[in-house]
Amino acid sequence: MSLIVKGRVWKLGNNVDTDLIIPGRYLTLRDPLEKAKHALEAVIPGFAEKVREGDVIVAGRNFGSGSSREDAVTVLKTLGIKAVIAESFARIFFRNALNNGLPVLECKGICSMVENGDMLSVHFEKGEILNLTSKEKCKGTKLPAFLVEIIREGGILKKLRKELQCEK
Amino acid sequence: MGLTLAEKILATHSGKKEVSPGDIVEADIDVAMVHELLGTSGGVAELFEETGVRKVWSKDKIVALLDHWVPAPNVDVAEIHKKCRYFVKKHGLKNWFDMKAGICHQVLVEKGFVRPGEIIVGTDSHMTTHGALGAFGTGIGSTDMVVVFAKGKLWFRVPETIKIVLQGKIPKYVLGKDIILKVLRRLGPDGANYKAVEFHGEALADLSIDGRMTISNMCVEAGAKVALIPPDQKTIEFVKKRSKKEIRPVYPDSNADYVDEMMVNVSEIEPQVSRPPNPTDSVPVQEVEGIELDQVFIGSCTNGRLEDLEVTAKILKGKKVNRGVRLIVIPASYEVYLNALRKGYLETILKAEGIVEAPTCGPCIGGHLGVLASGETALVTSSRNFTGRLGSPEAKVYLSSPATAAASAVEGKITDPRKYLR
Numbered sequence: 001m002s003l004i005v006k007g008r009v010w011k012l013g014n015n016v017d018t019d020l021i022i023p024g025r026y027l028t029l030r031d032p033l034e035k036a037k038h039a040l041e042a043v044i045p046g047f048a049e050k051v052r053e054g055d056v057i058v059a060g061r062n063f064g065s066g067s068s069r070e071d072a073v074t075v076l077k078t079l080g081i082k083a084v085i086a087e088s089f090a091r092i093f094f095r096n097a098l099n100n101g102l103p104v105l106e107c108k109g110i111c112s113m114v115e116n117g118d119m120l121s122v123h124f125e126k127g128e129i130l131n132l133t134s135k136e137k138c139k140g141t142k143l144p145a146f147l148v149e150i151i152r153e154g155g156i157l158k159k160l161r162k163e164l165q166c167e168k
Numbered sequence: 169m170g171l172t173l174a175e176k177i178l179a180t181h182s183g184k185k186e187v188s189p190g191d192i193v194e195a196d197i198d199v200a201m202v203h204e205l206l207g208t209s210g211g212v213a214e215l216f217e218e219t220g221v222r223k224v225w226s227k228d229k230i231v232a233l234l235d236h237w238v239p240a241p242n243v244d245v246a247e248i249h250k251k252c253r254y255f256v257k258k259h260g261l262k263n264w265f266d267m268k269a270g271i272c273h274q275v276l277v278e279k280g281f282v283r284p285g286e287i288i289v290g291t292d293s294h295m296t297t298h299g300a301l302g303a304f305g306t307g308i309g310s311t312d313m314v315v316v317f318a319k320g321k322l323w324f325r326v327p328e329t330i331k332i333v334l335q336g337k338i339p340k341y342v343l344g345k346d347i348i349l350k351v352l353r354r355l356g357p358d359g360a361n362y363k364a365v366e367f368h369g370e371a372l373a374d375l376s377i378d379g380r381m382t383i384s385n386m387c388v389e390a391g392a393k394v395a396l397i398p399p400d401q402k403t404i405e406f407v408k409k410r411s412k413k414e415i416r417p418v419y420p421d422s423n424a425d426y427v428d429e430m431m432v433n434v435s436e437i438e439p440q441v442s443r444p445p446n447p448t449d450s451v452p453v454q455e456v457e458g459i460e461l462d463q464v465f466i467g468s469c470t471n472g473r474l475e476d477l478e479v480t481a482k483i484l485k486g487k488k489v490n491r492g493v494r495l496i497v498i499p500a501s502y503e504v505y506l507n508a509l510r511k512g513y514l515e516t517i518l519k520a521e522g523i524v525e526a527p528t529c530g531p532c533i534g535g536h537l538g539v540l541a542s543g544e545t546a547l548v549t550s551s552r553n554f555t556g557r558l559g560s561p562e563a564k565v566y567l568s569s570p571a572t573a574a575a576s577a578v579e580g581k582i583t584d585p586r587k588y589l590r
């Protein structure tokens with residue numbers, strides 16, 4: 001799993017909660033693609049059609065607040081979102097993202113240096129963000145080595161599998 | 169330096185004498201709860217089988233049930249339920265309640281799975297509810313649950329703790345819900361993010377276990393990881409009646425280190441209502457009085473307990489729900505349902521032309537039994553009024569205590585319950 005991500009930005013506001021990312025009424029859909037079609041639909045109508053593989057999300061404070069539903073992470077991954085950078089994350093979303101190998105980074109001031117559609121380059125291990133469009137730079141909160149390791153492995157279950165094999 | 173309650177529980181469960189905020193520890197899990205997220209696509213069962221672990225770590229420490237969409241409203245849900253039942257059988261899980269017990273948080277407490285000083289995790293953000301009994305209850309995602317199923321352990325970052333002191337005497341018409349909505353207003357939507365909340369103060373003694381659960385339940389709306397109320401005699405007696413296991417309560421040290429302290433004078437609290445679309449946007453009821461309603465919902469793991477149905481029945485006694493409104497009442501569990509039936513509360517509600525459904529989350533998650541259409545306005549006692557939470561994203565949802573909700577159902581608009589309770 002690469003720790004450097006380059007992608008086009010979708011910019012969102014503060015307090016984008018898990019019900020906005022994927023409303024409860026779609027959680028029971030059995031087809032993951034069908035579920036993902038409804039991601040963020042109340043925030044950006046038609047988001048699922050407009051988003052491209054490799055895009056990244058930049059959000060304000062408290063991204064992913066609310067429910068523990070991991071679908072809030074997996075629908076974004078299914079649509080091809082490669083990273084989320086936010087002023088801050090709600091804790092369960094943050095954990096779920098890392099566990100699923102979706103790189104996330106907290107960066108104070110990110111919203112003021114990024115516009116919708118800009119191209120970003122993000123180095124997760126160093127916590128560095130470069131806006132390729134405006135050439136502005138910004139430093140996020142570096143992840144502890146333990147969490148970088150989880151992203152590098154591609155999620156905590158891959159790590160778990162390794163651990164359990166070692167024990168055998 | 170002494171330890172806060174959250175720090176102490178994490179220390180005792182990770183074989184350490186001391187821990188400090190920011191440390192990462194691997195802690196033993198006492199109880200793990202799963203509901204429908206066991207069987208959804210990308211849910212715990214799917215991920216667990218993919219990982220290739222053959223056995224769960226404990227057949228006794230996992231509690232599994234169905235509560236969010238019961239009985240199944242459509243084929244998709246029926247298939248999820250089927251998958252859950254298959255997993256439970258295959259792995260021989262002992263504590264399986266199917267759809268016959270009620271909403272997970274209520275059931276966990278009633279059936280004695282929540283004990284002071286223990287760590288209890290579940291695939292549900294409202295696991296903070298269990299802090300009301302002094303247990304480290306916290307919500308986790310499906311992947312973390314797979315780790316728990318495999319190892320019985322999970323990593324935690326030791327959180328900083330905010331101390332909240334509830335001072336003063338609780339007025340008659342103020343319920344746990346009004347207190348927490350007031351606290352949430354001051355914390356804001358991320359005021360307790362990554363943090364533990366610990367409650368203190370003389371007002372706690374006057375709160376029932378039901379009321380305390382409402383308070384701990386909603387702390388997650390400010391991002392809290394756990395919402396602990398140090399156990400007192402009431403807690404111990406309550407748990408003793410329900411759990412045969414030896415109780416080992418844990419208390420915070422008197423010299424514990426808190427990142428922040430908040431004083432709340434409960435004697436000044438008025439009935440609170442949260443405006444859409446955030447639970448923390450609460451205001452005194454007078455500020456929103458008169459807003460016309462299409463639906464009132466009294467239920468959920470936040471406010472579907474016996475005390476909540478009692479105050480509902482008290483207000484509805486001898487009255488009728490306003491013609492323009494539908495009132496939906498859903499007891500949080502079968503125990504609550506049965507007790508409310510015996511005490512005559514359900515009869516009062518039905519006579520007032522309220523609709524009583526069997527225990528489930530139902531409209532709280534926009535699942536079934538009362539989802540909202542576009543342009544509709546509802547007042548509900550559940551925990552969240554996020555856009556689209558109860559159905560259409562074009563519906564407006566306000567949150568309140570069951571007293572405010574019941575009075576509003578009678579009037580057809582948001583109403584101060586004080587005139588009905590004096």
Ligand code: SF4
Nearest residue numbers: 468469529532533551
């Ligand atoms: S009642 Fe609502 S908040 Fe409680 S567990 Fe069910 S969906 Fe979640």
